[in-house]
Amino acid sequence: MWSRVCLLLSGLFLLLLHTAEGAEHYRISPGDTLEVAVWGYEDLSRTVIVRPDGNISLPVVGELRAQGTTPGELAQRIAESLSRWVKGARVSVIVKSFAQHQVFILGAVARPGVYPLQPGLTVAEAIALAGGFTANADRDHLTVLRRQGAQDVKFSVRFTDNLSREDSAVRFVLQPGDNLIVSEATFTITGAVARPGVYPVGTLRNLEEALATAGGTLTFGDPSRAEVQVGEVVEVVDLLDASVRQRPLQAGMTVRVPERQNTLFIIGEVARAGAYGWQKGRCETLMDALTAAGGPTREARLERVVVNRGNQFLQVNATTPQGARFPLLPTDVVIVPSRPRPSYEWTAILGTLLATYSVIRR
Numbered sequence: 001m002w003s004r005v006c007l008l009l010s011g012l013f014l015l016l017l018h019t020a021e022g023a024e025h026y027r028i029s030p031g032d033t034l035e036v037a038v039w040g041y042e043d044l045s046r047t048v049i050v051r052p053d054g055n056i057s058l059p060v061v062g063e064l065r066a067q068g069t070t071p072g073e074l075a076q077r078i079a080e081s082l083s084r085w086v087k088g089a090r091v092s093v094i095v096k097s098f099a100q101h102q103v104f105i106l107g108a109v110a111r112p113g114v115y116p117l118q119p120g121l122t123v124a125e126a127i128a129l130a131g132g133f134t135a136n137a138d139r140d141h142l143t144v145l146r147r148q149g150a151q152d153v154k155f156s157v158r159f160t161d162n163l164s165r166e167d168s169a170v171r172f173v174l175q176p177g178d179n180l181i182v183s184e185a186t187f188t189i190t191g192a193v194a195r196p197g198v199y200p201v202g203t204l205r206n207l208e209e210a211l212a213t214a215g216g217t218l219t220f221g222d223p224s225r226a227e228v229q230v231g232e233v234v235e236v237v238d239l240l241d242a243s244v245r246q247r248p249l250q251a252g253m254t255v256r257v258p259e260r261q262n263t264l265f266i267i268g269e270v271a272r273a274g275a276y277g278w279q280k281g282r283c284e285t286l287m288d289a290l291t292a293a294g295g296p297t298r299e300a301r302l303e304r305v306v307v308n309r310g311n312q313f314l315q316v317n318a319t320t321p322q323g324a325r326f327p328l329l330p331t332d333v334v335i336v337p338s339r340p341r342p343s344y345e346w347t348a349i350l351g352t353l354l355a356t357y358s359v360i361r362r
Contacts, residue, residue: 028069032050122174141158142182192222264329301340304317
């Protein structure tokens with residue numbers, strides 16, 4: 001009988017010892033209730049709640065950082081702060097109640113806010129708790145901010161069902177106090193466009209629609225040498241090519257339209273409108289440019305060709321020898337207009353009306 005009692009007492013002692021060790025290794029969090037006892041000094045003893053900023057306030061000691069420390073470490077800090085007034089102060093800190101473990105879900109979700117943390121809660125499950133993604137959420141660039149010691153650590157997570165990936169949202173388990181941030185899907189367009197900036201992807205589907213959102217290319221821009229960057233990969237593309245303009249728009253994509261260098265544009269009534277490289281002996285004159293573009297169409301109005309040069313619009317008659325030899329600069333834009341549609345003379349129209357009126361009177 002006595003042996004059974006001894007065995008029971010020893011087991012209870014080990015359980016209490018294990019619990020005490022576990023409590024001693026616990027890291028204090030905001031919202032925890034702490035009992036701070038200063039032996040022999042009841043007026044200095046307090047029951048305090050750790051504030052959201054991670055600090056507590058005590059008599060004589062004042063403000064003290066509690067978040068991230070163990071109860072033993074905090075007791076030692078308090079004793080050190082009291083040593084100037086209380087010689088050989090003995091302090092104990094006990095966690096009377098623990099804060100409810102929570103996670104913060106922010107950004108492009110239906111119901112952003114604070115949610116209770118269930119054991120084993122993954123990023124995918126947390127997003128479901130918050131009502132799922134909004135239409136413009138960037139599912140490939142989720143961020144988890146976690147406090148580790150005195151530093152905030154950033155983790156990148158992808159919303160994919162590929163279980164082999166460590167950063168998969170269905171595998172990444174959240175911890176108390178984590179901030180899950182779902183950013184909006186955006187793209188950046190810079191360079192020689194009317195309105196460079198960062199835009200939401202929204203319902204935009206391709207590069208053509210992205211370029212239109214930014215107001216289109218400026219006259220000194222060279223869309224034939226545009227740069228498209230996705231991640232670390234930069235690709236030079238020709239946005240004058242219709243098939244390239246239909247390339248799907250991706251979240252995080254950056255498009256840059258450079259300024260033209262030794263490139264002029266020929267648009268309007270020519271066989272092959274587009275960008276052409278300017279160099280000595282090639283596209284150096286207006287006739288050279290028209291020839292490179294396959295020549296004018298039948299509707300071309302060559303006597304009223306316009307050359308856009310910076311802020312100037314120069315009118316040139318390409319039917320004259322002087323106009324044909326008009327020298328072009330590398331950044332010019334040559335515009336070949338259409339012939340006006342034939343219009344009736346007002347006298348003919350008036351004659352027709354009078355004739356119709358006389359027939360009616362008869």
